Amino acid sequence: MEKRQIKEKIYWLGAIDWDRRLFDSLIPLPDGTSYNAYLIKGSEKTALLDTVDPPMEDTLMDQLRGVEKIDYIISHHAEQDHSGTISRVLEKFPGAKVVVTPKAKGMLMDLLRLDEDVFSPAEDGDVLSLGDKTVKFIHTPWVHWPETMVTYLEEDRILFSCDFFGSHIATSDLFVTDPGRVYEAAKRYFAEIMMPFGKVIAKNLEKLKPYDIDMIAPSHGQIYDQPGWIMDAYDQWVNGAPKNLVVLPFVSMHGSTRQMVDHLASALTDQGVRVELFNLPVTDIGKLAMSLVDAATIVVGTPTVLAGPHPMAAYAAFLANALRPKAKFLSIIGSYGWGGKTVETLASMTGNLKVEIIDPVLCKGLASESDFKALDDMAAAIAKKHKDLDLT
Numbered sequence: 001m002e003k004r005q006i007k008e009k010i011y012w013l014g015a016i017d018w019d020r021r022l023f024d025s026l027i028p029l030p031d032g033t034s035y036n037a038y039l040i041k042g043s044e045k046t047a048l049l050d051t052v053d054p055p056m057e058d059t060l061m062d063q064l065r066g067v068e069k070i071d072y073i074i075s076h077h078a079e080q081d082h083s084g085t086i087s088r089v090l091e092k093f094p095g096a097k098v099v100v101t102p103k104a105k106g107m108l109m110d111l112l113r114l115d116e117d118v119f120s121p122a123e124d125g126d127v128l129s130l131g132d133k134t135v136k137f138i139h140t141p142w143v144h145w146p147e148t149m150v151t152y153l154e155e156d157r158i159l160f161s162c163d164f165f166g167s168h169i170a171t172s173d174l175f176v177t178d179p180g181r182v183y184e185a186a187k188r189y190f191a192e193i194m195m196p197f198g199k200v201i202a203k204n205l206e207k208l209k210p211y212d213i214d215m216i217a218p219s220h221g222q223i224y225d226q227p228g229w230i231m232d233a234y235d236q237w238v239n240g241a242p243k244n245l246v247v248l249p250f251v252s253m254h255g256s257t258r259q260m261v262d263h264l265a266s267a268l269t270d271q272g273v274r275v276e277l278f279n280l281p282v283t284d285i286g287k288l289a290m291s292l293v294d295a296a297t298i299v300v301g302t303p304t305v306l307a308g309p310h311p312m313a314a315y316a317a318f319l320a321n322a323l324r325p326k327a328k329f330l331s332i333i334g335s336y337g338w339g340g341k342t343v344e345t346l347a348s349m350t351g352n353l354k355v356e357i358i359d360p361v362l363c364k365g366l367a368s369e370s371d372f373k374a375l376d377d378m379a380a381a382i383a384k385k386h387k388d389l390d391l392t
Contacts, residue, residue, distance in 0.1 A: 003063045004174055007156055011039040013063045015056035018170045027192050028286045032170025035081055036219045042130025045071040049160050050219055051085035074099045076162035077148045078107040082219055087112055103147035140204040142197040157214040165230050167221030176222045190237055191289035195323045198238045242296040242326045244391040249278040249316040250301025256335040256366050261301045263372055267379035280312040292325040296391050297382050304336035308345045317349045324352050331358035
């Protein structure tokens with residue numbers, strides 16, 4: 001695909017990765033992704049903003065045919081899907097300077113073995129003139145690495161946001177045409193990548209408020225030509241209260257834990273609490289992460305395996321602990337054969353969660369009437385706690 005004009009003298013470049021289904025050998029990509037770079041041709045200087053993942057470098061280099069000179073390569077983020085083709089671009093444009101945050105300079109020297117003299121570090125708030133185009137660099141640390149920044153094009157009021165506001169979608173549409181689809185993809189992206197840094201992202205959102213932003217051009221996904229709704233969504237995801245929602249990831253080996261899960265889900269529904277179940281052996285982990293953005297309560301369902309939780313339940317607990325959602329309450333349900341330390345093990349894995357623990361319900365073998373009564377009591381307790389917080 002050839003480069004595409006966004007506005008006068010501003011172009012999208014990059015690659016659409018229709019086939020990629022896993023990112024970082026970890027994150028599911030059901031809709032593929034894109035690696036977006038941008039070209040700004042000022043009256044005096046030309047800047048390339050970011051590059052592409054190295055397997056796609058030939059696509060970017062083809063798009064740069066006919067570009068006589070690049071004066072600046074603005075690197076917002078050192079991760080290779082954005083920076084990995086910088087060396088190749090420097091081979092074609094050896095006089096270009098790589099504009100980065102001071103922290104990114106050291107990281108790119110380590111990751112790409114670039115010489116120190118190719119860099120031009122930018123402090124927070126620095127401005128660079130391209131002639132009739134002016135770019136301003138805004139440091140946005142921990143979105144989602146410590147060295148990240150965004151670029152604001154003053155004359156056209158475009159925010160080049162790198163991973164901020166991104167979404168993993170492969171599409172031929174340059175701009176957002178289906179906000180519902182993009183909302184879901186952006187929420188998945190936020191949940192999997194940004195949620196652990198929610199507090200600092202809230203500060204970075206505040207940092208952007210003084211700017212008039214007519215367009216957001218991220219490094220993954222489509223360009224927002226009506227960016228207000230995605231900025232509002234981020235504000236809700238990081239600053240809003242959790243929802244009246246219980247997220248229940250579970251695994252069952254012989255059916256007894258599943259029986260408890262189904263009973264609790266029914267009891268919660270009867271209490272007016274929304275429930276989302278995730279059967280871990282077949283779950284899209286991205287969907288689980290998305291639900292954690294809104295969850296007020298997390299209940300892990302697990303049988304006992306070798307005196308501890310099932311490994312898939314342990315992974316779900318590890319994931320929630322790593323993502324640090326806004327959940328307020330946590331509990332465990334499940335069955336065991338002869339004993340174990342399931343509760344203690346899972347509790348030790350969730351120290352990052354600032355939650356109140358609701359008494360777990362574990363039964364020996366199949367659940368009895370008293371066990372089902374305990375699950376009913378758990379549902380009632382969760383409903384009351386959600387009501388006390390006025391969750392909707």
